[in-house]
Amino acid sequence: MGETGSSRWQRKKDARPSEILDAALTLFVEKGYLATKMEDIARAAGVTKGTPYLYFQNKEEIFKAVVRETIVARVHAMSAQLAQLHGIGSSELLFLALEDWWTHIGSTRAAGLCKLMAAEATNFPDLTRFYYEEAILPARQLLGHIIQRGMDSGEFRPVHLDYAIDALTAPMMMTMILSHSFALVPGCCDSLKDNPLEFLKTSLRLTLQGMHQPAPQDARP
Amino acid sequence: MGETGSSRWQRKKDARPSEILDAALTLFVEKGYLATKMEDIARAAGVTKGTPYLYFQNKEEIFKAVVRETIVARVHAMSAQLAQLHGIGSSELLFLALEDWWTHIGSTRAAGLCKLMAAEATNFPDLTRFYYEEAILPARQLLGHIIQRGMDSGEFRPVHLDYAIDALTAPMMMTMILSHSFALVPGCCDSLKDNPLEFLKTSLRLTLQGMHQPAPQDARP
């Protein structure tokens, strides 16, 4: 007894909110917003029913915080890759971005947020807009930059930028959603479970083949 | 005397189940399973609280019926296209299938079921498997046949069938999910709302470019 600097205690105390958000993320992604009970969140966070209310106003605020915190964390984690934007071909860069995204988002629970937000979009329009602007748009912009660079350099043929981004994004989004839905049900999407990253790369390769500038001799009549 | 005691009420009675399912589909897609109240469904169907229970055991059965009826109806509607499987190039066939799918599914509320099932997959595993087997797999098999045909005829280069299907499916799934989630929120996915079919065709075109067999002279070194 006596106040021994409270360091471990302090850490505990400071950690509470994120422990709660962490538990909430898992449960929201697994069961959906309404099917997740406050008490489940508390228990999963190792506290009791009343505790989450010491840190968050209510369930909805927890939901919002989960989305915000996760997005912020992940987008920050991915921004490290932006530093590498030199001296690499655009195709290769897209592959690197894909792997990076896979590591920090696609293969993590953060991917579940995409499914979650899709499910709750109309119930939480403000939050949805936030998610869209802070998660989806940045990812698209990043891809847009790279594609533009490839077109500028002649590596890619001219394409409609938005459509190209969509084409690149679709497999990622499909993977995020499927892996937190059908793929969790035995007997569904078994191929997806094998090696999602491989699928994503193949898909990217396929799309890039469609985007690539044909080699000069190919163009000859 | 001796008439079939039908007339106005009878007609109502026959129509009720589908009216209820119709209302339920819209609400489930819009708000999700749990956020949709039985009374909402009843009111949307123009009846009172108790009436849906005359036709369905409980909410879950309504949910299942919505999924089953919609899937069955749509898959049947799409099977008409199978008759056209002669004398058309595989690429062209894929475009026709896409348009057909768009007409009967992609642009309808049935598309919302995909989002719905993704959201509720783990809460209704049996139903999810049903949906997967009756909706997702048939669509994939159809695409698989066409691709295989294209490879057999030399129109497409050899590709990994599953990955190719994924690549073709991803934009469709993304469209279905986005158009019933983010796209409904003002300020999100505005490009999608403009002309989704155009995006889908562009996407298909892009993917096909990656799959097409290069012309013979191109292959020469």
Next chain:
Amino acid sequence: MGETGSSRWQRKKDARPSEILDAALTLFVEKGYLATKMEDIARAAGVTKGTPYLYFQNKEEIFKAVVRETIVARVHAMSAQLAQLHGIGSSELLFLALEDWWTHIGSTRAAGLCKLMAAEATNFPDLTRFYYEEAILPARQLLGHIIQRGMDSGEFRPVHLDYAIDALTAPMMMTMILSHSFALVPGCCDSLKDNPLEFLKTSLRLTLQGMHQPAPQDARP
């Protein structure tokens, strides 16, 4: 066609109310008042939901009618025995009354009414009083008469009349209640099910032994 005296139809029509009451008696006795649904009664009576309301105001009136009709019918059926009140010893008369009661009430569904009324007594006080006055009291009075006769003739020793009636009634009431409750559950009251009348007679014999005037020599000091 043409109106052929409507005899069978007429019979049917007149029979409806009693068919409904008959069905209701069975169900009320089996499941209790509240657990019996109007639709069950209708179905058991071979009609549809609305029909009982053509003959009875509501469920409560059906309940009351069931009790009244059954009591009236049974008490009438038992009144035939009153004619036999001459030239028979009181003990023997009690045995005859017991057998008569057993035939017309104890072994029939009417016995179930006793359980039913006990269960619902406080919920339907007026009806309970009716039942008490029309069923229980007459039976007690009948027994009272016989016992009194026995005491007057010296066949029975002097006893407190009410208590003697209670002692004679208790086994009957117990049989009625048990046979429509515990005895219906496998594993309970198996001995009762064997031969209830035999138990009743034995019980009566035992009680009569206690009531009988000892033979003169026994009384001598």
Next chain:
Amino acid sequence: MGETGSSRWQRKKDARPSEILDAALTLFVEKGYLATKMEDIARAAGVTKGTPYLYFQNKEEIFKAVVRETIVARVHAMSAQLAQLHGIGSSELLFLALEDWWTHIGSTRAAGLCKLMAAEATNFPDLTRFYYEEAILPARQLLGHIIQRGMDSGEFRPVHLDYAIDALTAPMMMTMILSHSFALVPGCCDSLKDNPLEFLKTSLRLTLQGMHQPAPQDARP
């Protein structure tokens, strides 16, 4: 610090289940199982609608608990009398047992359980069997032992054991049922209300007279 966080609330919490069961017992006995609303129970226990669900899964479990707790408590309370099984005549012992039963069961709300179980027997067969085995059979066995002892010692003449038990039990059961049904309705069973124990004793006396071994000289022709 470090105290057992109890005091007022804790005491409340420990008391709650039995307060709820207590309220439920009264209401179930008074109105029956179905006619007793959960909110009635809650209010009678001084809590609100939701509170009973903190301690019991549902209404049925409350019902079961009421039966179990009451039976267990009462049967334990009665087992104290078993210690007195020495040096007393069997007749006298039966009177003592009767008084004991009257004190701990017959005159208490526990007696109402008998009516309740009779009413609900077919709706809750398992519970009924439990009640039968834990309440009815032990009572019968106790009586059986005493009667057997009486026969062994020559105090009683040989009788059919089951029937003798029935004869002794019937007045008790009738009292329990009547006093929680007809006797509660003004104008019914007024004699019963006067002095039920007196009736029971008289009844027992009467039955014992039928069972007693006549004194030796009496048996002489």
Next chain:
DNA sequence: GATGAATGAGATTTCATTCAT
């Protein structure tokens, strides 16, 4: 801060009763 008993609004479901046919 943390607990967890208690609350009470609200959701699902049932069923007696009505009434157009």
Next chain:
DNA sequence: TATGAATGAAATCTCATTCAT
């Protein structure tokens, strides 16, 4: 008369939230 679709009051049960300790 008879039907049975529809109603809506009422009951059971859940769970987000509060607050005394």
